[in-house]
Amino acid sequence: MPSFFSSDSLHTALEMIWGWITANIFLYDTLLQSGLLAAAFILGALMRRPLATPVRTLAQRYQGRWFYGALQGLRAILFPLCSLFYLWLMLAIAAQHAPGVRLLAIATTLTAVWVGVRFISSFVRQKRLARLAALIIWSVAALDILNLLSPAIDQLDAVGFSLGKSRITLLIIFKAILSFIGMLWLAGLASRMAEQQVQGLTSLTPSLRVLLSKTIRVTLLIIAFVITLNTLGINLSSLALFSGALGVGLGFGLQKVVSNFISGIILLLDRSIKPGDVIFIQDTQTYGWVNTLGARCVSVITRDGKEHLIPNELLITEKVENWSYSSKDVRIKVNINVSFESDLRLALRLMKEAAAAHPRVLKSPAPNALMMAVDDYSVKLELRAWIDDPINGVGNITSDLLLDIWDRFRAHHIGIPYPVRDIRQHAPHVSES
Numbered sequence: 001m002p003s004f005f006s007s008d009s010l011h012t013a014l015e016m017i018w019g020w021i022t023a024n025i026f027l028y029d030t031l032l033q034s035g036l037l038a039a040a041f042i043l044g045a046l047m048r049r050p051l052a053t054p055v056r057t058l059a060q061r062y063q064g065r066w067f068y069g070a071l072q073g074l075r076a077i078l079f080p081l082c083s084l085f086y087l088w089l090m091l092a093i094a095a096q097h098a099p100g101v102r103l104l105a106i107a108t109t110l111t112a113v114w115v116g117v118r119f120i121s122s123f124v125r126q127k128r129l130a131r132l133a134a135l136i137i138w139s140v141a142a143l144d145i146l147n148l149l150s151p152a153i154d155q156l157d158a159v160g161f162s163l164g165k166s167r168i169t170l171l172i173i174f175k176a177i178l179s180f181i182g183m184l185w186l187a188g189l190a191s192r193m194a195e196q197q198v199q200g201l202t203s204l205t206p207s208l209r210v211l212l213s214k215t216i217r218v219t220l221l222i223i224a225f226v227i228t229l230n231t232l233g234i235n236l237s238s239l240a241l242f243s244g245a246l247g248v249g250l251g252f253g254l255q256k257v258v259s260n261f262i263s264g265i266i267l268l269l270d271r272s273i274k275p276g277d278v279i280f281i282q283d284t285q286t287y288g289w290v291n292t293l294g295a296r297c298v299s300v301i302t303r304d305g306k307e308h309l310i311p312n313e314l315l316i317t318e319k320v321e322n323w324s325y326s327s328k329d330v331r332i333k334v335n336i337n338v339s340f341e342s343d344l345r346l347a348l349r350l351m352k353e354a355a356a357a358h359p360r361v362l363k364s365p366a367p368n369a370l371m372m373a374v375d376d377y378s379v380k381l382e383l384r385a386w387i388d389d390p391i392n393g394v395g396n397i398t399s400d401l402l403l404d405i406w407d408r409f410r411a412h413h414i415g416i417p418y419p420v421r422d423i424r425q426h427a428p429h430v431s432e433s
Contacts, residue, residue: 033103044083113141183224191217263312278390280321330390337378339415354404355385362386378417
């Protein structure tokens with residue numbers, strides 16, 4: 001039995017391979033297209049070198065900007081993009097002189113797919129999504145090269161089912177999935193770009209910048225969902241009744257939640273209360289500084305370290321004292337009583353000196369001391385001073401001033417009054433017998 005790898009069989013196989021090569025490859029058109037293909041990639045590599053340096057410089061200069069990802073993607077596709085430019089140019093010239101340029105057309109298509117896949121991969125953060133996009137693009141390109149794309153599309157369009165007046169086919173579902181994935185990717189990309197722009201607006205509060213970023217992201221996702229429904233051929237007007245009924249139900253069930261959310265937006269827009277403000281809420285008797293503004297509530301940290309979550313609606317409807325709304329300057333009052341025998345002018349001067357010596361008291365407006373009233377057993381004095389850091393506390397500076405005034409009064413013999421009570425004893429009435 002003759003061996004398959006005998007010299008005669010091997011010679012016959014080599015002759016068949018050589019015959020196929022000479023009949024299909026060693027042709028003038030094939031060799032010409034191969035030469036043009038090689039020249040296009042060589043020219044693309046040469047063109048890439050002078051362009052790589054300025055693109056890299058731009059990417060380093062604008063690092064962190066919203067178009068930084070585009071510059072990074074351009075760096076990744078610079079070589080295939082330059083090669084694709086020469087391939088298109090050679091394909092256009094060769095098509096005018098030789099009608100059969102199949103090899104050059106296939107190479108141009110594959111290079112264009114290569115550019116698209118690498119550019120998309122540079123933007124897509126999820127590796128699985130990038131691989132799925134690459135698989136879909138390469139599959140479509142392979143079907144197009146093999147002239148099977150149109151039959152595949154017809155076959156997908158033939159399989160489907162009816163939903164009301166609309167017909168849902170596999171082709172429509174496939175398009176909807178691709179559209180939704182693409183729109184989600186574009187929405188994420190656009191939201192990241194918008195977030196970078198919003199974060200650069202230093203005139204806005206941090207909470208307002210976060211709110212704008214979230215609003216843009218949700219809006220883009222809603223647009224992506226609507227476009228996907230439109231791709232499926234679903235009439236959006238048919239959802240109006242359902243969405244109206246759902247809105248009424250949510251309005252009753254989530255009334256407080258929606259009220260707090262709208263109140264939070266109002267607070268962010270009019271900036272009446274912002275992080276860092278020192279506020280006092282009379283309804284809850286809460287004094288502290290605003291830590292964060294949320295969609296539902298405001299975080300207020302008091303001097304004892306407790307964090308109070310105040311609903312946004314309460315800050316809109318109730319009276320709130322904002323000690324740092326238009327200015328952080330706050331006037332404090334220190335009341336003290338002295339005896340009638342004290343030198344009142346000296347006492348007022350000592351009170352002003354105590355205030356001027358404190359590091360937190362402002363020099364302008366200057367502190368002032370006043371005589372307020374005279375009661376049954378004392379003279380009422382009041383010290384008024386201004387500070388610009390109420391976030392550091394008001395009670396502690398009041399205590400410091402009182403201690404300093406106490407020391408100064410004792411050194412200058414300014415008396416502190418004590419309640420005086422007269423006790424009179426009457427002798428018992430003795431009747432004469």
